[in-house]
Amino acid sequence: MHSLQFTAESSSNGTIERDFTVGDVPGxxxxxxxxxxxxxxxxxxxxxxxxxxxxxxxxxxxxxxTGCGFHVAVIDAPGHGDRPRTARDEQEIAELREAQAAGEPEGPIVVRYNARLAELAVPEWQATLDALQQLPEIGADGPVGYFGIGLGTAIGMPLVAVEPRITAAVFGLMWPDALMETAKRITVPIEFDLQWDDERIPREAGLALFDAFASQEKTLHANAGRHFDFPRFEADSAVRFFARHLSHGGTATA
Structure with a gap:
């Protein structure tokens, strides 16, 4: 098992920010x-x-x-941030740019590429969670949530489906292809976001993915606007969602 190594630390606005690595994955x-x-x-x-x-x-x-007193961790997905791109990454990105320039559907390319990234990233996230739970301020038995939109959903859904330590999740803005069967295996409370006028992901596709979740508690947030009009206030809603499901005696309101 890879251990967590802190590489830098800073503080501002009520938070401490610590860079780390788990193996060769930066976070x-x-x-x-x-x-x-x-x-x-x-x-x-x-x-x-x-x-x-x-x-x-x-x-x-x-x-x-600052709102809930939680710890929050992010890692770079394969081929993103401080992680080098492979030849396969470059090929997929080039095909995506060509489709966008030609006005052709980009969904099939994004779905295929994201599915490959999820295969790599899910075990990386699990190793990261293992390492983070060794920290005394987090511990092995504390509540864990997951929040990811777009690629964060494409990776997060397979992760939540196989990771029992995650007990609540926020997803959204992703094509259902390759994720429908995964959604049927997710039973934790979820909040799901979609853009009603999304020019990239058809409304019916987003609704179908929401419907596929097996969660007994699931909430749909549909906002007017196109794909990149996703409103910032949905982050506030996600905070309230996690306060309800991860806190004991939290003060956030629904």
Whole structure:
């Protein structure tokens, strides 16, 4: 089992940010500056083409750390951030750019590429969770959530389906291809986001994926707008969701 190695530390705005590696996978762990004793952990999955310190990741982590007192961890997906691209990565990205330039459907390429990334990333996330739970401020028996949109959903759904330590999740904005059977194996509470006027992912496809989840508690958030109009206030809703499901006596309101 790979051990966690901290490589840098800084603090600002009520949070401590620690860069780490687990094997050759780089990540960042954000925690309350005041110190949190056995606080819940939320794993964040970044979007396609982004990385562990993308502003969206930093913003969501800040809300969870300062609003709930949680720890939040993000790792770079294969071929993203500080991780080198393989020849296969370059080929898939080139095909995606060609399809976009020609106005052709990009879904089949994204679905295929993301499925490959998920195969690699799921065991990496599990190794990272193993290592993080060795930290005394997190512990092996604390609540764990997962929050990922786009590529974060393509990787997060297979992860949640096989990882019993994750007990609540937020997903959204992903094609259902290759994920429908996975959704049927997910039973934890979920919140699912889609854009009603998404020009990339047909509305019916998003609704079908939501319907496929086996969770007894699942909530659909549909917002007007196109794919990249995904509203920032959904992050606030995710914080309230995790406060309900991971906290004991949390103060967030529904």
């Amino acid at each position: 960042v762990l954000r925690s309350p500056a005041s110190g949190a004793d056995r606080a819940p952990l939320v794993l964040l999955g970044h979007g396609g083409g982004n990385h562990k310190k993308h502003p969206a990741m930093a913003g969501r982590a800040h809300l969870l750390v």
